[in-house]
Amino acid sequence: EDKVVQxxxxxxxxxxxxxxxxxxxxxxxxxxxxxxxxxxKAPTFLFMLTSSGIEKKSGRLSSILDKKELFSxxxxxxxxxxxxxxxxxxxxxxxxxxxxxxxxxxTLQVKx
Amino acid sequence: xxxxxxWPATLVQPVGSPLSLECTVEGTSNPNLYWYRQxxxxxxxxxxxxxxxxxxxxxxxxxxxASRPQDRQFILSSxxxxxxxxxxxxxxxxxxxGDEKLFFGSGTQLSVL
Numbered sequence: 001e002d003k004v005v006q007x008x009x010x011x012x013x014x015x016x017x018x019x020x021x022x023x024x025x026x027x028x029x030x031x032x033x034x035x036x037x038x039x040x041k042a043p044t045f046l047f048m049l050t051s052s053g054i055e056k057k058s059g060r061l062s063s064i065l066d067k068k069e070l071f072s073x074x075x076x077x078x079x080x081x082x083x084x085x086x087x088x089x090x091x092x093x094x095x096x097x098x099x100x101x102x103x104x105x106x107t108l109q110v111k112x
Numbered sequence: 113x114x115x116x117x118x119w120p121a122t123l124v125q126p127v128g129s130p131l132s133l134e135c136t137v138e139g140t141s142n143p144n145l146y147w148y149r150q151x152x153x154x155x156x157x158x159x160x161x162x163x164x165x166x167x168x169x170x171x172x173x174x175x176x177x178a179s180r181p182q183d184r185q186f187i188l189s190s191x192x193x194x195x196x197x198x199x200x201x202x203x204x205x206x207x208x209x210g211d212e213k214l215f216f217g218s219g220t221q222l223s224v225l
Contacts, residue, residue: 006155034213042202042216043156088155092213097163098144098206099171100214102156 002027004091006103014111017079021106023089024071033072034100035063036088043088046074079110114139118203118217125224131176131190133220135203138184143205145186146214147178150200162186198224 007022025033032050036043047056049065049072056063060079065072076083086107090100118135125131137143144163148156158171160178168178175194179187186203203217 004155032213034211041219045212045214048211048213086153090156090214097161097169098208098213099146099158099161100156101158102148104155105153107153 002091002093002101004089004101004103006087006089006106008106009104010107010109012109012111013079015080017110018075018077019079019108021074021076021087021089021108022071023073023103025089025091025101025103026070027091027093027101029094030067031092031094033065034090034092035072035074036090038086038088038105039084046087076108079108081110081112084108084110114205114207114215116203116205116215116217118220120220121218122221123223125193125222127195127224128192131188131193131197131222133188133201133203133222135186135188135217136184137186137205140184140205140207142183145180146204146206147186147188148202148204150202152199156202160188193224195224198222 004025032048034048035046047063052067060077063074086105088105089103092100115138146161147159149159150156160170162168162180165180176190201220204214
């Protein structure tokens with residue numbers, strides 16, 4: 001059975017800290033891994049990763065994929081209170097369904 | 113451009129009452145459509161997906177059903193709600209181009225009392 005596991009499930013840090021969120025997966029016919037940020041309603045897209053070792057970066061956020069060890073990490077440097085959210089990892093398998101399998105999410109709280 | 117509409121935003125229903133949540137997509141044709149549910153503070157669980165009119169695949173056995181009566185319309189239903197049906201429901205569609213695979217509606221917060 002395909003599955004995605006995120007850790008930690010929750011995290012509390014102070015502004016300025018750096019955090020690393022983890023996502024491991026087991027999926028048949030892997031196609032891509034995606035990270036989303038969810039604040040109050042619908043998740044918003046952060047990154048899509050398909051190749052090992054190639055870092056994707058956007059401002060203070062970055063992510064990398066290891067297809068040999070079947071995991072990805074999302075790094076946030078110099079955290080701000082606005083980074084407080086649930087961070088979701090999802091994996092897409094090959095096929096025409098386009099469905100994503102999501103992990104449980106990591107709830108990040110950044111304190112001032 | 114493509115947009116996705118989902119309603120209502122909030123719903124409070126008694127146990128045993130019926131449910132109908134609707135989702136429509138504009139600006140694209142023959143999209144793959146999805147219903148996800150999220151328990152408080154948790155990840156998204158895929159409930160149903162559809163690759164075309166009348167084609168519904170169920171991912172988990174449950175008290176809910178889905179229908180796709182038109183190309184860009186996806187409906188989530190229940191004949192009798194259970195307490196365990198409470199949660200945040202998200203409709204989504206897939207873009208086959210670009211990195212952003214899924215586009216979500218704004219969600220429905222359902223409370224079954």
